[in-house]
Amino acid sequence: MNNIIKALKFLNKILNRKDKKNAMLVALAMLINVLSDLLSLALVLPVINLVLTDDFLQKNDSVKYLYDFFGFWQEKTFIIATCLSLFIIFLIKNLLSLWIARFQIKHIQNFVNNNALQLLEIYFRKGLNYIKNNNSNKLIFNIYAGSQRLGNNVLLSLINLGNECLIILLITISIALYDIKIVMLLALLITPFFLIFYRKTKHKISALGYSLNKETPKLNEYLFQTFHGYCDTVVSDTFPYQKQRITDKLNTLKDIQTKSFLYRLCPTKIIETCLILSISTIVIYGIYFIDSKEQLITLIGIFFLAAYRTMPSINRIMIALMSLNENLFLLDTLKDLNQKASHEEKPSTVKFTSSLKLENISYAFPDKPHDFIFENFDLEIKKGETVGIIGSSGSGKTTLMNILLGFYPLSKGHYLIDEQDIENFNKNSFYGKVGYVQQNVYLTDSSIASNVAYGQNENDFDRDKIKHCLEQAQLTEFHLTQEQGIDSLIGENGVKISGGQRQRIGIARALYYDAEILFFDEATSALDSQTEDEITKAIESLSKTNLTIIIIAHRISTLKHTDYIIELNNGRIQKTLEQK
């Protein structure tokens, strides 16, 4: 009961008004479905009696009333009409049932998609530190698999639970009206079995869910590493180790799935056993308390009919409870859904005409709030300048670049653009002016053109501009030698092109989007000296334009065309080397 209340409270928090209304509609539609099932089934018995029992028409008042009402004069034609009516009723009922199933799945999938999109937005808006501190496989698992489970196994389970409890209540009341003693006897016989089973397995099933949630992203991570770290795996000859780790995870998941499957099978088996136990009890009860055999047969008949409908309901209740318990972990892992993704963009847009300035800033990572990487740090970069940043490993170069990119909210101080705090601006308008070339340029498994015009629809490509940008990034010769020119495919993450070409596609991308400020993060450190020279040449030609360029480099040779070089040491400017 505790878990049901927890799940209801959670859903109450995350569902908006429209979702709640839809959930109620789905519950109502499912109830109609079950009731129509029940009613149509109840119609079968009189029709069978009509066909098999002599004088049933004369004995049964309701059937006789229908016979007279529709003006039948022959029993045969009445039976034919009844059979045809039954067929039509079942046809309509099943069509309605299909329509309801479609209605239900559509609304549940809408709920799934809304949650998946909301989680995506929430995670994305939490910023770079959050993304870096959380395993991406876990986030990916939460977004789609988590949302699917929340819709299908939590929300739908709760709706099923409500409906089936109502149905069982209705059936129990109707049997109780006929014979209250038998209902009490059956309740006493059946309920303990289910209660014991539920109590014994509740925590185990919920633990299975938690393990599944832990192990599935781990398996994905290992599989991902096998393909993305292919070269390292081959060279270090660690494929057997990698395979063993994957085998272990697969085995753990196999155990979880096996147990989960067996637990789900149990209710049907318990029901079957209970059914036999119940019939035996009725027979024994009949021997002692019922005088006529006819009465006993009727009682068994009623019981069968009731069992035919209640047992699947009990089964569904048990499955719903188990699903709920198995997915209880979602109330922890998806708790972010409680916060609505509030993302308010400021209206004022950035105009960059004079300078970027860090004024007395301090920055510490959220997990080490007292360990300042920068403390009371000042820096000014004027528009049009080309600035190099060097420093030993760990001196804070990348952190500084991420601050200048506006990725890290400052602990203290201000980041000013043209003397205005960046926090007052619409951040997207700032990113519209920024180009960022990382050491590992992110490339998609598509053409050169798609990677330059990254994120743009193919129909919107400005092909001349793409070619011009490739030229500025010193990539003209490369794309001209390709059979399909700028439409040549470069493979997943650019595996079909060289490191230098990848970097230059990154530069061309920044130029395509009219960047005014270009950031290079160790863009040449992984390249040989000839390729580094080519990139340096590309940067040199760009530095002659009005672009503001900030370059992090390990080798000072990459920075020969900069206006000045800042050397960082433990979050402080050690010295500034003027070059021009």
Ligand SMILES: Nc1ncnc2c1ncn2[C@@H]1O[C@H](COP(=O)(O)OP(=O)(O)OP(=O)(O)O)[C@@H](O)[C@H]1O
């Ligand atoms: N996400 C993070 N969380 C906590 N600490 C971090 C994080 N990223 C970097 N650091 C720490 O901040 C310090 C500066 O790191 P940073 O990456 O800025 O150095 P760097 O000069 O770019 O080094 P390298 O040249 O090796 O890339 C280091 O001590 C590093 O351990």
